Structure formats: C-alpha cells, structure tokens
Amino acid sequence: MENNKNIISSKPMKNKIKKIPQIFKHCSILLSIFSIFISTSQAFNYSDALSKSLLYFEAQRSGRLPYNQRVTWRDNSGVTDGLQEGVDLVGGYYDAGDHVKFGLPMAFTVTMLSWGVIEYGDQIAAAGELEHAMESIKWGTDYFIKAHTNPNVLWAEVGDGDTDHYCWQRPEDMTTSRRAYKVDEENPGSDIAGETAAAMAAASIAFRTLNPHYSHLLLHHAQQLFEFGDKYRGKYDGSIGVVKSYYASVSGYMDELLWAALWLYKATGNQMYLEYLINQAHSFGGTGWAVSEFSWDVKYAGIQVLATKLLMEEDHKKQHQEILEQYRAKAQYYLCSCMNKNNGNDSNVYRTLGGMLFVREWNNMQYVSTASFLLTVYSDLLQDTNQKLECPKGSIDPEELTSFAKAQVDYILGSNPMNTSYLVGFGPKYPAKVHHRGASIVSYKENKGFIGCTQGYDNWYGRDDANPNVVIGALVGGPDREDDFRDHRGNYMQTEACTYNAAPLVGVFARLKQLEDNSKDLIASF
Ligand SMILES: *[C@@H]1O[C@H](CO)[C@@H](O)[C@H](O)[C@H]1NC(C)=O
Ligand SMILES: *[C@@H]1O[C@H](CO)[C@@H](O)[C@H](O)[C@H]1NC(C)=O
Ligand SMILES: *[C@@H]1O[C@H](CO)[C@@H](O)[C@H](O)[C@H]1NC(C)=O
Numbered sequence: 001m002e003n004n005k006n007i008i009s010s011k012p013m014k015n016k017i018k019k020i021p022q023i024f025k026h027c028s029i030l031l032s033i034f035s036i037f038i039s040t041s042q043a044f045n046y047s048d049a050l051s052k053s054l055l056y057f058e059a060q061r062s063g064r065l066p067y068n069q070r071v072t073w074r075d076n077s078g079v080t081d082g083l084q085e086g087v088d089l090v091g092g093y094y095d096a097g098d099h100v101k102f103g104l105p106m107a108f109t110v111t112m113l114s115w116g117v118i119e120y121g122d123q124i125a126a127a128g129e130l131e132h133a134m135e136s137i138k139w140g141t142d143y144f145i146k147a148h149t150n151p152n153v154l155w156a157e158v159g160d161g162d163t164d165h166y167c168w169q170r171p172e173d174m175t176t177s178r179r180a181y182k183v184d185e186e187n188p189g190s191d192i193a194g195e196t197a198a199a200m201a202a203a204s205i206a207f208r209t210l211n212p213h214y215s216h217l218l219l220h221h222a223q224q225l226f227e228f229g230d231k232y233r234g235k236y237d238g239s240i241g242v243v244k245s246y247y248a249s250v251s252g253y254m255d256e257l258l259w260a261a262l263w264l265y266k267a268t269g270n271q272m273y274l275e276y277l278i279n280q281a282h283s284f285g286g287t288g289w290a291v292s293e294f295s296w297d298v299k300y301a302g303i304q305v306l307a308t309k310l311l312m313e314e315d316h317k318k319q320h321q322e323i324l325e326q327y328r329a330k331a332q333y334y335l336c337s338c339m340n341k342n343n344g345n346d347s348n349v350y351r352t353l354g355g356m357l358f359v360r361e362w363n364n365m366q367y368v369s370t371a372s373f374l375l376t377v378y379s380d381l382l383q384d385t386n387q388k389l390e391c392p393k394g395s396i397d398p399e400e401l402t403s404f405a406k407a408q409v410d411y412i413l414g415s416n417p418m419n420t421s422y423l424v425g426f427g428p429k430y431p432a433k434v435h436h437r438g439a440s441i442v443s444y445k446e447n448k449g450f451i452g453c454t455q456g457y458d459n460w461y462g463r464d465d466a467n468p469n470v471v472i473g474a475l476v477g478g479p480d481r482e483d484d485f486r487d488h489r490g491n492y493m494q495t496e497a498c499t500y501n502a503a504p505l506v507g508v509f510a511r512l513k514q515l516e517d518n519s520k521d522l523i524a525s526f
Pocket of ligand 3: 418
C-alpha cells in the first residue's frame with residue numbers, strides 16, 4: 001500500500017439427486033434465487049473468478065517458492081528476512097504493490113480466507129479449489145508461527161513503507177531495508193496480537209479435519225497470542241512507529257480482542273472466550289459501535305455478524321441472549337446500511353450510479369468485497385433459520401441480500417459503467433497498469449540482470465505500456481464515486497491491489513457458483 005492510507009457449518013455440496021426434491025419444498029425461495037440468475041444480462045464464470053483469486057496469493061508470496069508455484073513470473077525473494085534480528089522471518093505475503101510484510105492486514109487476510117473456507121469449504125471443494133484455498137491460508141499461518149517466537153513476542157512487520165517506496169524494484173532484486181519490528185511486553189500490540197490470534201484460530205477450524213496436527217499447533221499459538229494481547233494492552237502503532245503512516249490502528253485494539261475471543265470460542269468451545277465476548281461487549285464497543293464498513297482495521301461488523309450466528313445456531317447460548325441480541329442489532333445496522341434501508345442518508349452506504357457501494361476514494365473495493373462476504377453469510381444464516389432482515393425502512397428477504405451481494409460481485413467482474421473487470425486477468429478487459437512493482441517489471445525469470453532502486457522508476461514505472469506480467473486474480477482499488485477509473489500505474493488509489501481485497505471474495509465466488517449451478521438444475525428440471 002502506498003503512503004498515508006489512512007465448526008465447518010457449510011451448506012451441503014452440490015448434489016443433483018438430493019437437490020431436486022428440495023427445490024419443490026422451498027419453491028418460492030429457489031424461484032427467487034433462480035430469478036437472480038436469469039435476470040442479469042451478463043453471466044460471469046464464478047468458477048474462473050474463484051480460481052484466479054487464489055492464484056493472486058501465489059503472486060504475493062515472499063520467501064522461497066515451492067515446486068508447485070503456479071505464478072511462474074515470480075521467484076524467491078526476501079530469503080534473509082529476520083536474519084539481522086536472529087529470527088527466521090522468511091515467508092508470508094507482500095501486502096500489495098510493494099514489498100513490506102505488514103502483519104496486521106496480512107493476518108486479516110488470513111482470517112477472511114479461513115472464514116471463507118469455514119462457511120463455503122464444500123463449495124470451494126466442489127469447484128476443485130480447496131487445496132489452493134488451504135495453501136493460501138497456510139502460506140500466511142506458516143509465517144505467523146515463525147513470527148510468534150515467544151508467548152509474548154510477535155514480529156509484526158518486515159521492511160518499512162518509507163524506504164520501500166523510494167524504490168521500484170522486483171521483489172527478487174530487493175535492496176531496501178528488511179529490518180523487522182516486533183511487539184512484546186514492554187512494547188505492546190493488542191490489535192496485531194488479537195488479529196493474528198483470530199487468524200490462527202479461524203485457520204485451525206479450517207484445518208481441523210484436513211490436518212489435525214497443524215490445526216492443534218495453530219490453536220496453541222492463537223491462545224497464547226490472545227492472552228498476550230489481552231494482558232499487555234496497547235496499540236501496535238504506538239510501539240512500532242514506522243507503521244503509522246501505512247496501517248495505523250485507527251479503531252484501536254478492542255475490536256481485535258473481541259474478534260480473537262470469538263474465533264477462539266468457535267475453535268475451542270471454551271466458555272472462557274464466550275464470557276469474554278459477553279462481558280466486554282459493552283466496554284469494548286462490540287454492542288455499541290454501529291458501523292458501515294468492515295476492514296483490516298475495523299472488525300466490529302464481522303464480530304456482530306459472527307455473534308448473531310451464535311445466537312441463531314446454538315440454543316444452549318440462551319443465557320447470553322440479551323447481549324447476543326445487542327450484537328445482532330448492530331449487525332443489522334451494518335447490513336441495512338449496505339442495503340440502503342436505514343433511516344437517513346448518513347446511516348446508509350453511498351451507492352454510485354453504477355450501483356457500487358462506495359465508502360471512500362482510496363481502495364474502495366476492499367469495502368465492496370467485505371460487504372459482499374457479510375451479506376452472503378448473513379443471507380445464508382437467515383435462510384437457514386427462516387428469517388428476514390429487519391431494517392428501519394422495511395424487512396428484506398434473504399434472497400434479496402444474496403442478489404445484492406451478487407450485484408456487487410458482478411460490478412467487480414465487469415458489469416459496470418467502465419465495462420472493466422476490476423479482478424485482474426478476468427474477462428476481456430481489466431486494468432493493464434496495476435500499481436505493482438513485480439508485475440510492472442520484466443520477470444526475473446526472463447531477465448536476471450539486476451534492476452536498481454531508481455532504475456525501476458526510470459525504466460518501468462513511468463512506461464505507458466501494459467505491465468509485462470499480469471497479476472491474475474488481484475482486486476484493484478477500483479473506481480471513484482462517479483464509477484470512474486483511470487488505469488495508470490501512478491494512480492495507486494485505484495490501481496493498487498491488496499491481499500485483503502481478494503480474500504473475502506474466495507468464499508463468495510464459490511457460493512455464487514453453487515447458486516448458479518442450482519438454478520441451472522432448476523431450469524433442467526422444468
Ligand atoms: C469457466 O472457467 C473455467 C476455467 O477457469 C472453465 O474450465 C469453464 O469451462 C468455464 N465455464 C464456462 C461455462 O465457460
Ligand atoms: C439523501 O441523498 C439523496 C441523494 O444523494 C439526496 O437527493 C437527498 O436530498 C438526501 N436526503 C437527505 C435527507 O439528506
Ligand atoms: C459499456 O458497454 C455499454 C453496452 O455495451 C456501452 O453502451 C457503453 O458505451 C460502454 N461503456 C464504455 C465506457 O465502454
């Protein structure tokens with residue numbers, strides 16, 4: 001990112017024989033889903049979008065690349081990360097178009113990939129992508145295991161934005177500072193400890209049946225990290241000054257601590273974590289904050305939706321009904337805000353004329369992507385429990401939530417005034433000058449001649465040509481409030497992609513593919 005930015009509870013797998021009789025039981029619901037899919041003029045290949053979004057995570061890999069690396073224009077990089085501190089910090093993900101490894105957004109990325117697998121693992125598997133999805137999670141969690149060197153020490157960042165941004169180099173040529181930064185007892189970071197705990201707890205659920213030993217290891221780290229973050233309170237940007245102009249924790253650490261407790265409760269069933277979520281609900285803002293965005297910084301909406309699932313899924317949680325209902329009220333606020341069904345314009349997310357949810361200029365797509373995820377998850381929850389979303393301006397059927405999430409995804413994929421897919425490499429037209437160092441310079445595999453810091457700016461950054469490498473599956477920052485998009489490498493507000501943009505879409509693509517397959521089955525059955 002450039003400067004100053006500011007369980008397995010899955011649906012049944014697609015199964016034609018089982019599905020057809022169900023269709024007639026829930027005919028009206030399915031007919032409306034069916035109509036979601038026949039009413040659009042453009043049909044998108046969600047399976048293709050899913051596969052591509054997972055490729056993106058391979059392009060962002062730091063460290064030694066494995067034999068089965070599919071993005072072949074990349075090579076090993078950052079192979080001495082942590083050396084000067086005496087820690088092995090090789091691996092993990094580059095955050096965006098630069099080469100800093102920022103721990104907080106990386107952890108959020110992994111939490112969202114894991115949540116996607118927890119909700120839609122069967123659908124991802126049906127699309128043949130489960131292995132790649134698990135690899136995308138593991139590339140992050142393997143790194144978090146290395147970065148968590150002691151119960152109360154977490155390495156939070158490698159490299160820094162200021163020196164990184166002086167250079168326009170391929171990751172394979174990097175000559176910028178690779179200094180590593182940590183949080184510990186004296187220099188706390190409850191937000192990054194909390195988010196990393198959430199990521200590892202969620203990943204432990206995703207890995208539970210596929211790799212029980214690894215799942216257990218992740219859970220162990222998650223529990224220690226939560227304890228560390230809770231016991232030594234403080235914002236990580238107070239401890240690590242260099243992160244301030246890039247990923248300052250504006251919402252503080254209370255949302256991450258609630259988020260971590262909730263994921264740990266889901267992973268362990270330990271009442272201690274549930275009680276934390278309940279007891280701190282008020283003082284940590286969990287039942288107080290009504291928000292219209294969900295991001296690497298602000299987790300409240302995610303917590304509120306997940307807490308609502310507890311309320312609806314588990315009867316024995318009745319003793320906490322009152323607090324969980326307060327969480328639900330705020331989840332409803334978020335969803336109604338996306339659906340334009342709260343009272344007053346300020347309480348609703350602005351929609352562009354082209355129909356895109358618009359939160360702010362810089363990297364708006366991150367909010368579109370997280371909203372699509374929460375809308376999809378909530379719609380499924382309502383459908384499973386036979387409910388509607390109650391908003392100040394009326395109640396909304398679950399199908400309408402799905403339909404709106406689909407409209408946001410379709411906007412991303414090309415159904416927009418620019419007729420452009422903002423998912424790179426998808427469809428006939430997509431951004432060609434993505435603000436991405438590696439993609440914009442000739443592949444190291446093709447030309448191993450060293451490209452220096454300013455040489456990259458002089459010879460590659462300013463070119464008018466398309467990037468030599470297509471960073472397939474990256475979701476760029478996207479258009480402005482007029483649906484306008486300028487495909488220029490220097491326009492990083494719009495043309496830079498981040499790992500946390502694409503992560504929530506993985507599960508959504510798989511769910512939309514399943515719904516589309518179901519609607520095809522329905523057509524065939526008539
Ligand atoms: C969708 O894309 C995949 C490749 O990712 C391809 O195999 C499949 O045939 C496509 N489906 C349609 C209906 O075009
Ligand atoms: C709400 O927004 C619409 C469209 O931007 C505008 O026309 C209308 O005046 C606004 N209403 C209020 C009460 O601000
Ligand atoms: C997008 O496609 C529509 C329909 O084909 C066309 O009317 C419109 O001019 C196109 N817009 C751009 C910016 O290419």
